[in-house]
Amino acid sequence: MHTIWKGSISFGLVNIPIKLHAATEDKDVKLRNLHKDCKSPIKYEKVCPACDVEIKNEDIVKAYEYTKGKFVVLDEADLENLKRENEDKAVEIIDFVKMEQIDPIFYDRSYYMSPGDGGGKAYSLLRKALEESEKVGLAKIIIRSKEQLAVIRVYENTLVMETIHYPDEVRSAADVPNVPAENKVTKKEIDTAILLIDQLTTNFEPEKYTDDYRTALLELIEAKRTGKEVVTPAEKEPVSNVTDLMAALQASIDRTKPKKTATRKKRAATKTKKEA
Incomplete structure (x- = not known):
């Protein structure tokens, strides 16, 4: 090291x-800038705007x-x-x-x-x-x-x-624009938000988090380098246009339930199969 x-x-x-x-x-992933016509790397020169000449390091x-x-x-x-x-x-x-x-x-x-x-x-x-x-x-x-x-x-x-x-x-948080001064939310909304947080709570395992953009970019570069067909990744599920806060919270909670229900059903089926 x-x-x-x-x-x-x-x-x-x-x-x-x-x-x-x-x-x-x-x-x-570092990308270089090339000239579109000849694909040569672009040079960045140090030029004095007053003298209109290129400057060497010793002149700076x-x-x-x-x-x-x-x-x-x-x-x-x-x-x-x-x-x-x-x-x-x-x-x-x-x-x-x-x-x-x-x-x-x-x-x-x-x-x-x-x-x-x-x-x-x-x-x-x-x-x-x-x-x-x-x-x-x-x-x-x-x-x-x-x-x-x-x-x-x-x-x-x-x-x-x-x-x-x-x-x-560190810039002052007081200078951040449009931050609401008061929490104008109801007790039900708070409880529902906390329920959602509880359902999404887990232990921090850093190895399970990856840079998906970097991976996709490297795959695209490799595909172009080897002349393979470039595969477009599947589109993500569109963001819901729910504007009501409670409705959005409830919809979020509902989205997290099927995974757990499916897991329970799978366990039950396995248990029944073993008993049989």
Whole structure:
């Protein structure tokens, strides 16, 4: 597993050399843009609109636009010094909190943490302490020139670092338009909705959820590549045009019943067959 960051993490006077490894991967199917006539890949060139010339990487500088058309130019040396000054520091766990206090909206990326040379015992100590205290650590780390707030927790006997957004990076829910201020629903509607939720409730088994669009896209690509006939998938059942809330809830409940009834009938038939 590729190492993307090396350093150390500490809590109190305990210092743990660690390595970070990406815990997730992007499985999106990458499509290229081609010229329709000759099927050549399209090039994207860096061009200065004022000079009307193509620009090389060495001719590009970074800048911050503080107002429309006004920039503060930042030297590469300044950015490197700032980056080095922060990256050389050990990552320190600054707080320990209950995980349920952190809303999922804050979470960003996940990284596995493995112990560096000589860090096995301290790694095990932090892992065990987090498990028994039922808490997670909050730390700061710089990854790819950006300071990140991060949660350190245990996942399947491995320490995981989850980068999380700062509060000012999460937009206010109060700014979402057209959210009803009051729940104008009846007790019967609530009870029926809860009944529907109960009927659809199950244990979370991540392996049963798949990316159907990606699978269909890859099958389409393979069919075109090998010259096979492209099969159009069966159309999904059209969405019901029921506008009455209670009617929609009841219809949803009715749709979930046949499966369970059929299963019970199948079990009964099997039982009768065995008895015979």
